[in-house]
Amino acid sequence: MNAQASMSDFILQVEHLSMKFGGLVAIGDLSFQAKRGEITALIGPNGAGKTTVFNCITGFYKPTEGMITLNKRDGSTFLLERLPNHEIPARANVARTFQNIRLFSGMTLLENLLVAQHNKLMKASGYTFLGLFGFPSYRQASAESIELARHWLEKADLVDRADDPAGDLPYGAQRRLEIARAMCTGPELLCLDEPAAGLNPKESAALNELLMGIKGTGTSILLIEHDMSVVMQISDHVVVLEYGRKISDGNPASVRTDPRVIAAYLGVDDEEVQEVLTEVGDEDVIEQLDTGPDAAHGPGNSASMMAGPVSDSVEHANEGERVTVSKGASKAAQVDARANSTKSKPAPKSSTAKPRGGRK
Numbered sequence: 181m182n183a184q185a186s187m188s189d190f191i192l193q194v195e196h197l198s199m200k201f202g203g204l205v206a207i208g209d210l211s212f213q214a215k216r217g218e219i220t221a222l223i224g225p226n227g228a229g230k231t232t233v234f235n236c237i238t239g240f241y242k243p244t245e246g247m248i249t250l251n252k253r254d255g256s257t258f259l260l261e262r263l264p265n266h267e268i269p270a271r272a273n274v275a276r277t278f279q280n281i282r283l284f285s286g287m288t289l290l291e292n293l294l295v296a297q298h299n300k301l302m303k304a305s306g307y308t309f310l311g312l313f314g315f316p317s318y319r320q321a322s323a324e325s326i327e328l329a330r331h332w333l334e335k336a337d338l339v340d341r342a343d344d345p346a347g348d349l350p351y352g353a354q355r356r357l358e359i360a361r362a363m364c365t366g367p368e369l370l371c372l373d374e375p376a377a378g379l380n381p382k383e384s385a386a387l388n389e390l391l392m393g394i395k396g397t398g399t400s401i402l403l404i405e406h407d408m409s410v411v412m413q414i415s416d417h418v419v420v421l422e423y424g425r426k427i428s429d430g431n432p433a434s435v436r437t438d439p440r441v442i443a444a445y446l447g448v449d450d451e452e453v454q455e456v457l458t459e460v461g462d463e464d465v466i467e468q469l470d471t472g473p474d475a476a477h478g479p480g481n482s483a484s485m486m487a488g489p490v491s492d493s494v495e496h497a498n499e500g501e502r503v504t505v506s507k508g509a510s511k512a513a514q515v516d517a518r519a520n521s522t523k524s525k526p527a528p529k530s531s532t533a534k535p536r537g538g539r540k
């Protein structure tokens with residue numbers, strides 16, 4: 181990320197966010213920023229804490245610690261962790277979709293998009309029955325709402341089905357309708373929780389097109405996604421979580437080749453981490469294993485960033501370069517521990533990480 185960027189270039193700043201559920205640390209000291217007008221992806225294995233981050237941003241959870249700042253285009257700033265959750269969409273202009281589709285399936289597509297604009301229409305009616313009698317401000321707001329709904333139905337390639345019940349749409353189209361509905365609330369930050377889940381490749385491509393169109397309007401997108409074809413194609417910036425901690429943060433190309441990310445995603449047995457990294461990694465990855473993490477895009481060597489679950493420990497054994505990691509520990513931490521171990525024992529380069537099966 182550009183060090184010259186000013187604070188107002190960032191729509192969202194998450195600082196030292198922690199969320200604990202009893203003894204479970206779902207998010208631990210997480211900091212990242214999302215640039216205005218960009219697509220920022222939040223990725224990580226199941227249970228890494230991605231949805232919990234969304235729930236903190238959108239007010240469903242009040243974080244245990246930390247600060248979430250939203251900087252709007254007009255210069256106003258909101259501390260989301262302090263804002264009542266019903267004010268987050270209305271005042272901070274943050275909209276979200278959920279992992280499970282939440283449409284009004286018996287209502288038409290158009291009606292779904294008009295319901296999303298309910299607040300605007302109520303305001304225009306003066307919160308009275310005057311709307312029923314064609315109060316001019318209400319008539320205008322009503323016409324604008326229909327126009328906005330039509331606009332987003334077109335963008336989502338759904339305008340032909342405007343009068344069909346939402347429940348009749350194929351799954352991928354329902355996903356796009358949800359996003360269109362969120363866009364009708366005029367968000368500055370759109371948070372999408374796994375929008376590509378369950379989509380076929382054609383539907384994924386349609387989703388990518390819709391999201392790129394939304395980005396083109398200047399709306400910033402925060403995206404949780406497991407589908408790497410979506411993440412790598414459309415994201416400007418990727419933040420990777422493992423056990424609620426950030427293990428990598430950078431552009432898609434740098435994150436894709438980060439050994440810690442590969443290890444976290446593979447989810448292999450502890451003793452197999454090195455073996456699998458060697459087999460799947462390209463020369464860059466192998467080189468990083470030998471020389472340590474890439475400070476240019478990684479989160480650095482800070483133990484707090486790289487720690488696994490609170491109960492885990494990473495020990496350096498006294499047998500050459502072997503690293504012992506307690507069961508269930510962070511795979512990213514193993515990669516880091518191994519890199520540190522290699523650094524502290526200057527061994528000949530040829531002694532580690534030589535591909536056994538060659539590159540794939």
Ligand SMILES: Nc1ncnc2c1ncn2[C@@H]1O[C@H](COP(=O)(O)OP(=O)(O)OP(=O)(O)O)[C@@H](O)[C@H]1O
Nearest residue numbers: 201204205206224225226227228229230231232233
């Ligand atoms: N309300 C809650 N109460 C207790 N534990 C919770 C709660 N919400 C989340 N967790 C726990 O926090 C951790 C992170 O969960 P979260 O759903 O945020 O992960 P995720 O990365 O979104 O996973 P997935 O990719 O499977 O959706 C998990 O261990 C989960 O069980």
